[in-house]
Amino acid sequence: MESAKDLSERERTILCAVVNCYVTTAEPVGSRSVVKQFGLDWSPATVRNTMADLEDLGFLKQVHTSSGRVPTEAGFKYYVKYLMQVQELTLRERSQIQDELNRKLNDTDDVLRQTTQLLALLTHQAGIAEAPAEASVRVQRIEAVRLTDTRMAVLLVDNYGRVRSTSVEVGESVSGDQLQRLNNFMNDNLSGVEVAGMADGVRQRLKDYFDEQRLLAQRALEVLDVLPQQKTKQLFVEGAMQLFDQPEFADMSRAREVFGLIERHDPIAAMLREGLQSSAGRQRVFIGEEGTALEGLSVVASPYTVNGRPVGMVGILGPRRMPYSRLTSVVDYTAGMVSRILERFAR
Amino acid sequence: MESAKDLSERERTILCAVVNCYVTTAEPVGSRSVVKQFGLDWSPATVRNTMADLEDLGFLKQVHTSSGRVPTEAGFKYYVKYLMQVQELTLRERSQIQDELNRKLNDTDDVLRQTTQLLALLTHQAGIAEAPAEASVRVQRIEAVRLTDTRMAVLLVDNYGRVRSTSVEVGESVSGDQLQRLNNFMNDNLSGVEVAGMADGVRQRLKDYFDEQRLLAQRALEVLDVLPQQKTKQLFVEGAMQLFDQPEFADMSRAREVFGLIERHDPIAAMLREGLQSSAGRQRVFIGEEGTALEGLSVVASPYTVNGRPVGMVGILGPRRMPYSRLTSVVDYTAGMVSRILERFAR
DNA sequence: ATTTAGCACTCATTCGCCAAGAGTGCTAAC
DNA sequence: GTTAGCACTCTTGGCGAATGAGTGCTAAAT
Numbered sequence: 115m116e117s118a119k120d121l122s123e124r125e126r127t128i129l130c131a132v133v134n135c136y137v138t139t140a141e142p143v144g145s146r147s148v149v150k151q152f153g154l155d156w157s158p159a160t161v162r163n164t165m166a167d168l169e170d171l172g173f174l175k176q177v178h179t180s181s182g183r184v185p186t187e188a189g190f191k192y193y194v195k196y197l198m199q200v201q202e203l204t205l206r207e208r209s210q211i212q213d214e215l216n217r218k219l220n221d222t223d224d225v226l227r228q229t230t231q232l233l234a235l236l237t238h239q240a241g242i243a244e245a246p247a248e249a250s251v252r253v254q255r256i257e258a259v260r261l262t263d264t265r266m267a268v269l270l271v272d273n274y275g276r277v278r279s280t281s282v283e284v285g286e287s288v289s290g291d292q293l294q295r296l297n298n299f300m301n302d303n304l305s306g307v308e309v310a311g312m313a314d315g316v317r318q319r320l321k322d323y324f325d326e327q328r329l330l331a332q333r334a335l336e337v338l339d340v341l342p343q344q345k346t347k348q349l350f351v352e353g354a355m356q357l358f359d360q361p362e363f364a365d366m367s368r369a370r371e372v373f374g375l376i377e378r379h380d381p382i383a384a385m386l387r388e389g390l391q392s393s394a395g396r397q398r399v400f401i402g403e404e405g406t407a408l409e410g411l412s413v414v415a416s417p418y419t420v421n422g423r424p425v426g427m428v429g430i431l432g433p434r435r436m437p438y439s440r441l442t443s444v445v446d447y448t449a450g451m452v453s454r455i456l457e458r459f460a461r
Numbered sequence: 462m463e464s465a466k467d468l469s470e471r472e473r474t475i476l477c478a479v480v481n482c483y484v485t486t487a488e489p490v491g492s493r494s495v496v497k498q499f500g501l502d503w504s505p506a507t508v509r510n511t512m513a514d515l516e517d518l519g520f521l522k523q524v525h526t527s528s529g530r531v532p533t534e535a536g537f538k539y540y541v542k543y544l545m546q547v548q549e550l551t552l553r554e555r556s557q558i559q560d561e562l563n564r565k566l567n568d569t570d571d572v573l574r575q576t577t578q579l580l581a582l583l584t585h586q587a588g589i590a591e592a593p594a595e596a597s598v599r600v601q602r603i604e605a606v607r608l609t610d611t612r613m614a615v616l617l618v619d620n621y622g623r624v625r626s627t628s629v630e631v632g633e634s635v636s637g638d639q640l641q642r643l644n645n646f647m648n649d650n651l652s653g654v655e656v657a658g659m660a661d662g663v664r665q666r667l668k669d670y671f672d673e674q675r676l677l678a679q680r681a682l683e684v685l686d687v688l689p690q691q692k693t694k695q696l697f698v699e700g701a702m703q704l705f706d707q708p709e710f711a712d713m714s715r716a717r718e719v720f721g722l723i724e725r726h727d728p729i730a731a732m733l734r735e736g737l738q739s740s741a742g743r744q745r746v747f748i749g750e751e752g753t754a755l756e757g758l759s760v761v762a763s764p765y766t767v768n769g770r771p772v773g774m775v776g777i778l779g780p781r782r783m784p785y786s787r788l789t790s791v792v793d794y795t796a797g798m799v800s801r802i803l804e805r806f807a808r
Numbered sequence: 809a810t811t812t813a814g815c816a817c818t819c820a821t822t823c824g825c826c827a828a829g830a831g832t833g834c835t836a837a838c
Numbered sequence: 839g840t841t842a843g844c845a846c847t848c849t850t851g852g853c854g855a856a857t858g859a860g861t862g863c864t865a866a867a868t
Contacts, residue, residue, distance in 0.1 A: 144860050157812050162861065180818045180861040220687055221627050257606045259616060262808070267624050269606060269616050277614050279626040280568050281806070340567055355724060358717050366713070370705050377702060459628070461609070491831050504841050509832065527832040527847045 121171075121192075127154070128164050129173055130197045133185050137437050140361045142182030187404055187434065190412075194399045194438055201439045203447055207236070211444075215451050222246075222276045222459050226350050229428050229452055234353025236444050239432035240376065242415070243350040244386045246274050246425040251309045254461060256300045258337055263287035268337050272309055274420060275459025282340045284333065292333075299330040300337070313338040349379045349386075351431075362410065362433040372411065376431070381407050386427045390417055398442055401434060410434050414441045416449035420460045428452055468518075468539075474501070475511050476520055477544045480532050484784050487708045489529030534751055534781065537759075541746045541785055548786045550794055554583070558791075562798050569593075569623045569806050573697050576775050576799050581700025583791050586779035587723065589762070590697040591733045593621050593772040598656045601808060603647045605684055610634035615684050619656055621767060622806025629687045631680065639680075646677040647684070660685040696726045696733075698778075709757065709780040719758065723778070728754050733774045737764055745776070745792065746785055757781055761788045763796035767807045775799055 121129070131152045135143040145158040145165060154161065165183050168174045173189035176182070185193065203211075214232045219225050226243040233241035255271040264287050269279045288296070304312050316331055316338060323331050354376050363369040375381055385408065389400055398416050402408030414436070415429025429445045468476065478499045482490040492505040492512060501508065512530050515521045520536035523529070532540065550558075561579045566572050573590040580588035602618040611634050616626045635643070651659050663678055663685060670678050701723050710716040722728055732755065736747055745763050749755030761783070762776025776792045 142860090146860075158860095159812050159814095159862095160810090163811090166862080176861085178819060180859085181820080182860065218687075220629055224627075255606065255608060255614070257604075257614075257616075259602065259604045259618075261602060261618060267602070267604075267616055267618050269604075269614055269626055271606075271608060271614050271628070275628060277626045277628050279616055279624045280571075281618070281622060281624050282567055283805075340565075355717065355720050358713060358720075364713060366705060366711060366716070369713070369716075370702070373702050373705075458630075489831090493831075505831095506833095506841050506843095507839090510840090513833080523832085525848060527830085528849080529831065 124156070124164055125168060126197060128161060129168055129185075129189060129193065132165070132168075132174060132183055133189065133193045133197070136185055137435055140435060142177055142184050144182035147182075187401060190401055190434055190438075194401070198439045198442075200443050203443050207444070208447065211236070211448055211451055215448075215455055219455070222274045222456060223346060225452060225455055225459075226426075226428070227352070229448060230350045230352040233428065233430050233445065233448060234356060236448075237430050237432070237441055238353075238356050238359070239430040239436065239441070240354040240357055241350075241352045241429075242382060242386070242413070242431050243428040244383060244390070244426040245346055245348050245350070246420070247387065247390070248310045248348075249308065250423070250425050251276075253304045253307050253309055253312060256304060256337075256341075257297055258293060258300075260288065260290060260293050266293070266337070268341055270309070270341050273306075273460060274425070274456065275461070276346055278341070278346055280340060282337055284336050288333070295326075296330055296333050296337075299327070300334050303334075304338075309342055313342070349383045351376055351379075351382075354431075357432060360433050360435075362435065375407060375411075382413070382431065385413060386415060386429075389413075389415060390424060390427050398429070398445065399438055412436055412438075414438065414445045416446050418449045418452040418456065420453070420456050471503070472511055472515060473544060475508055476515055476532075476536060476540065479512070479515075479521060479530055480536065480540045480544070483532055484782055487782060489524055489531050491529040494529075534748060537748055537781055537785075541748070545786045545789075547790050550790050554791070555794065558583070558795055558798055562795075562802055566802070569621045569803060570693060572799060572802055572806075573773075573775070574699070576795060577697045577699040580775065580777050580792065580795060581703060583795075584777050584779070584788055585703050585706070586777040586783065586788070587701040587704055588697075588699045588776075589729065589733070589760070589778050590775040591730060591737070591773040592693060592695050592697070593767070594734065594737070595657050595695075596655065597770070597772050598623075600651045600654050600656055600659060603644070603651060603684075603688075605640060605644055605647075607635065607637060607640050613640070613684070615688055617656070617688050620653075620807060621772075621803065622808070623693055625688070625693055627687060629684055631683050635680070642673075643677055643680050643684075646674070647681050650681075651685075656689055659689070696730045698723055698726075698729075701778075704779060707780050707782075709782065722754060722758075729760070729778065732760060733762060733776075736760075736762060737771060737774050745789055748781060759783055759785075761785065761792045763793050765796045765799040765803065767800065767803050 131148050132143050135148055135151060145161040149156065149158050149161055165174060169183065173186060173192055174183040175186050177184055211232065215228060219228055226245065230241035230243045252273045254273050257269045259267045261267055261281065265281055265283050267279060267281045269277065271277050307315055313335060316335055320331055354373065357363050357372060358369060363372055385400060398414055400413040402411040410433065411431060412434045413429055413431050415427040417424035417427050419425065428449050430441060478495050479490050482495055482498060492508040496503065496505050496508055512521060516530065520533060520539055521530040522533050524531055558579065562575060566575055573592065577588035577590045599620045601620050604616045606614045608614055608628065612628055612630050614626060614628045616624065618624050654662055660682060663682055667678055704710050704719060705716060710719055732747060745761060747760040749758040757780065758778060759781045760776055760778050762774040764771035764774050766772065775796050777788060
């Protein structure tokens with residue numbers, strides 16, 4: 115792990131300049147242009163020497179002999195860790211974020227979807243948001259409603275205020291009275307229980323029940339098995355199409371790779387999940403490691419909290435070449451707003 | 462409008478051959494190759510003459526002087542209308558469709574999503590499915606469930622067996638007893654009413670209500686305003702990424718156009734809606750008109766029925782160059798299966 | 809000892825040119 | 839009415855020269 119000391123003042127300035135320049139132009143940056151553009155008081159030759167040093171250290175590379183330099187993955191990581199200074203949001207931007215998130219949203223999922231759209235709009239990257247971690251999702255309320263003799267609608271409200279519902283065909287017909295007892299049974303036994311494991315929980319205790327209790331439990335299982343499979347979306351993504359505009363995805367094959375990745379959801383979800391665990395140090399930039407599926411991609415994400423506990427991440431996904439100094443601010447501020455808004459729905 | 466008579470037997474054979482060849486290769490087709498490939502007993506020169514005639518009629522065109530011929534939009538339309546002979550599905554294909562659609566699906570939306578995925582898989586085009594037309598969606602059951610003093614979860618089941626739900630914050634707290642009366646009020650007054658207009662309906666009759674009825678109606682409005690806005694998806698699309706594989710979308714700008722179109726949903730939904738109205742004659746191929754947003758795109762779609770009434774379309778979207786003879790069969794058969802399955806959920 | 813000017817060198821990109829190949833249109837023969 | 843023959847067109851791919859941006863290195867300047 116590099117320490118900030120490893121680089122001289124001049125090296126740091128130049129690395130910073132190269133990154134900033136490359137982020138906007140997406141082209142290799144040469145010594146002359148960087149001097150002119152940033153008004154540095156060294157000659158191009160000096161800068162060239164320093165850039166050669168930075169290349170030896172692995173922070174820059176040339177795309178071919180005698181072309182300009184491009185920051186490497188390590189270069190970006192160093193930049194994000196030591197060099198970047200966060201760029202505060204303007205008042206306009208703050209109020210835009212507030213306004214967009216204070217629209218009429220009556221559901222946690224609504225909020226997350228709206229958040230991804232907003233982030234995509236503000237950053238011109240793909241907006242992403244992770245639903246609360248499965249392990250923290252608990253039953254608040256279950257209710258079955260009779261539709262016909264053998265079909266009922268079921269409703270599940272969780273501790274994040276999310277409401278999901280579906281319908282289910284049951285084996286034998288259920289009277290209104292029986293339904294009432296079924297609802298009581300489910301709520302008595304399942305309130306506060308982890309949604310992911312609620313069916314298994316009942317199944318295990320099945321042997322402890324007798325008579326009517328046992329009958330109710332069996333009925334409940336028919337409902338419980340079908341409910342969580344009606345899965346709420348685990349990962350929200352919006353605005354992925356904007357990535358087309360980035361030159362790094364200009365050729366089809368690359369674009370297809372990235373889109374395939376996004377469509378599969380798992381790799382990104384996994385990255386976010388991992389980031390959430392280890393983000394105590396609030397490291398919010400994840401630069402895809404070389405050799406992994408996420409090579410060349412970066413994620414900027416911040417945890418949002420409910421009742422003070424971090425439960426998921428919101429952020430953006432885009433090419434490694436991103437204006438991190440602005441994006442971290444946008445994402446951080448947005449995540450904060452999301453946290454405040456979600457408090458309304460949770461209990 | 463062309464009649465089949467307008468073309469000679471030879472012209473028809475050759476148009477058909479050109480279309481078939483072009484559909485598989487995506488390249489301009491020359492006289493020599495079409496003769497060889499289809500074993501026609503005319504010489505290339507004869508075919509050339511005929512192709513020139515077909516060009517004059519507007520069914521073929523050359524991409525540049527002295528290249529092979531490519532079918533025009535009109536050419537494809539003629540082919541679909543008069544020349545194409547539907548290709549029956551194999552038993553394997555039929556049973557695959559049956560199997561995929563007979564999985565555990567407990568919701569109309571589930572079925573439609575699964576259908577689009579299946580169609581995308583089978584045809585290598587984008588699968589699309591339209592939800593039942595809004596005008597035909599009626600309330601079967603509404604139920605509000607108390608969560609806290611001022612928040613309730615609400616559940617709406619419609620005549621297609623779709624279940625949607627959300628939560629809503631109400632102005633003043635509601636007791637369990639009041640909630641019971643609210644539910645009764647809503648089900649008494651709204652069963653069978655069009656979902657899209659249910660809130661407005663109550664609003665209009667508001668002046669006829671007095672005392673407790675009026676109070677209930679006002680409470681109901683708080684719920685009803687928020688429910689349909691929790692809109693069920695109107696258009697399902699899956700596998701759009703496969704379109705990247707088609708050479709017509711090889712360049713970015715075109716691909717972006719198409720993806721933008723798909724993401725916007727409206728143009729496609731509008732086309733399907735229109736097709737549903739006029740599809741009495743079961744014309745199931747829609748070839749995007751030149752000059753419109755859908756230029757160069759085609760849709761193959763069939764209506765699915767519920768209780769014998771056509772209520773929506775399922776199908777595929779892809780480039781104009783498609784193997785229509787196979788795809789119409791796949792889509793037709795799938796739509797039939799969907800109809801049968803949806804009967805289960807509807808009432 | 810550090811910085812800088814000068815210069816030769818490298819490499820991607822662009823353009824024009826040429827040859828090959830696929831396919832056509834036309835004319836004359838069948 | 840059909841076909842063989844032939845000249846012509848147009849795309850594609852390869853090759854080489856000119857261009858230009860940018861480097862590395864050396865020697866001079868600070």
